[in-house]
Amino acid sequence: MRRRAQRNAMISRARRPGVYLAVVAMVLTMVAAPAAASPASADAAHGWAGHDHRAGHGKRAPLRRLVPKGFRIGSAVAGGGHHADQDYPPPFPNDRRYRHVLAKEFNSVTPENQLKWEFVHPERHTYDFGPADAIVRSARRDHQAVRGHVLMWHSQNPAWLEEGDFTPRELRRILREHIFTVVGRYRGRIHQWEVANEIFTDGDDPELRTDQNIWLRELGPGIIADAFRWAHQADPNAKLFLNDYAIEGVNPKSTAYYELAQELLADGVPIHGIGVQGHLDFQYGFDHSMQDNLQRFDDLGLATAVTEVDVRFFLPEDGVPTDEQLAQQADWYRWMLEACLNVDGCRSFTVWGFPDRYSWVPHFFEGQGAATIMWDDFTPKPAYHALQATLADARKAHRRH
Ligand code: G3I
Secondary structure, eight states, X not given: OHHHHHHHHHHHHHTSHHHHHHHHHHHHHHHHHHHHOOHHHHHHHHTTTSSOTTSSGXXXXXXXXXXXXXXXXXXXXXXXXXXXGSSSOOHHXXXXXXXXXXXXXXXXXXXXXXXXXXXXXXXXXXXXXXXXXXXXXXXXXXXXXXXEEEEEOSSXXXXXXXXXXXXXXXXXXXXXXXXXXXXXXXXTTOOEEEEEESOBOOSSSOOBOTTTOHHHHHHOTHHHHHHHHHHHHHOTTSEEEXXXXXXXXXXXXXXXXXXXXXXXXXXXOOOOEEEEOOEEEGGGOOOTXXXXXXXXXXXXXXXXEEEEEEEEEEOOTTSOOOHHXXXXXXXXXXXXXXXXXXXXXXXXXXXXXXXXXXXXXXXXXXXXXXXXXBOTTSOBOHHHHHHHHHHHHHHHHHHHX
């Protein structure tokens, strides 16, 4: 395991310009065989054919084959956002091995950036659906559900919108048109939408992000209900979600959502679920009230989902996670999945990308990384095996009932 981790760290270091040439030959020697493999032989190299246990996949079926009936195990689909500045081309359209693993392991996908405003609506009167269409098409072919991410957010909005100096009336029209256009286009093909993302501030006294979120600032909190209503009109069968980070456990921020959800439901707003993102970090500990938290939303009649899971930590000097770190990370992935599986209406668990080299984490948190379930050569980390075992157990228990 340590050897594989070292190779991972070497690949990451190799992407720094200064050391690129020095290590590229060595890395090529180590990864050349699987990287050059044809799709058929790549199967064997990953162990999916069941004969090669180097990768460890061979011991059990891929994740999507282990889920209890009706459960979705998903991943973000890498592209846009932080990928844009990297020394690799956009992963989804270009990396065949990546697409192969995505199809093999997951029965749900979430475009990581491709449906965000800056991506899909780059100019006032221009939509760019190409990348999202490609994801939705391939998901259909691979029998994967698609989660739509996102309709109303304070981040990754295009300059024309943020700096446009629009009147409230114009902004309302812009949001309504965007929702009808985007949700309408994927009617019947995107089954869940994150309508309002990260609308509360962090801390002990969360408030709506009125300063940062253009919609809340310019149109007031009533726009949340309108966004849900418009999305519902655009696709009456899509399930509509609130979504945020740091709301895994019972805490002031998740309670703010709990109260908002109660208000929206009381007003007859078509809200169907809440997504807890699951971006965890060792330094903040694991909140074991996660299941209770999901359960209280379930008791309101809402679906719950874990939508963007990764577990980050500070890497040692050599960039190689220790076995203890990997074991703790595996526990945390497992605990999150168990919390979800133990709540009736929690039917979907999505990891925020794989492998580590495509993760957003090192770009946001200096010194941290290794947050995903796969090494850079797509072989599984202990966290992957933890998900595998947890799903297998849940499936057995499900069958007994
Ligand atoms: O827009 C700037 C551009 O002006 C600048 O030149 C460039 C320089 O690096 O950065 C651009 O910003 C990038 C941004 O995406 C916009 O495309 C950031 O660097 C880049 O790090 C950012 O990454 C995305 C991030 O959302 C933005 O918040 C990640 O790819 C994406 O994985 C991440 O996903 C979010 C979920 O949507 C919501 N929940 C949290 C999750 C992790 O942050």
